Amino acid sequence: MVRSRLLGSIALATLASSGCVTRSESPEWAAPPATEFVAFPSGWEGDYEGELEIMGADKVAMRAGMTLSIQPTETPDRWTWVIHYQGQPPREYELVVVNDAIGHYRIDEGNSVVIDGRLMGDTFLSPFGMESTMLAAKYQRIPEGIRFEIVTTSLDALPPAITGSGTGRVVSYPVQGYQRALLRPVSEDSMGDGRSQLSPK
Secondary structure (H helix, E strand, O other): OHHHHHHHHHHHHHHHHHOOOOHHHOOOOOOOOOOOOOOOOHHHOEEEEEEEEEEOOOOEEEEEEEEEEEEEOOOOOEEEEEEEEOOOOOEEEEEEEEEHHHOEEEEEOOOOOEEEEEEEOOEEEEEEEEOOEEEEEEEEEEOOEEEEEEEEEEOOOOOOEEEOOHHHOEEEOOEEEEEEEEEEEOOHHHHOOOOOOOOOO
16 A cells, blocks of 8 residues: 555656656646745845754754845846855855746856756755765755755665565665754845854854
């Protein structure tokens, strides 16, 4: 039963993303009420600031200030995407529009590193791997600002958890970390030099 549910979920997600199945072919997939999402990236333009929480198993292990600046550049298909963590130099990335019709973008770190990203509704997703670690970054546009989350997973766990058999074989990797922040719009004056005044706790 577990295997069939897992494979069914994967199959549905794959078919839906490929366009092989439409709502008209599956009446039980009733169309939800129309939702108007904020335009991306123009509707996200601005400077945001908040407190990054690095989570432990049962408490917040550390807090630090975080800012995010999204601004247009002189190039129409490029936007600044500057992330600044307290105590670290600003990360002056750029958001590159690849195909906004399908929500395809990239984060250009300016050092030959380019990370793929996708807009899904009100959420920009940007997963990437670094050495033996997989990171899944999520930015969600909400009325209060931007909700930021990042999940870190170890790919070199020895051994990884392997269950199931045949086509139902599943490899499970341990989660190493989880970080989150609610980034609220701030005025230009309150941004100062771009560093948060919040202190680690």
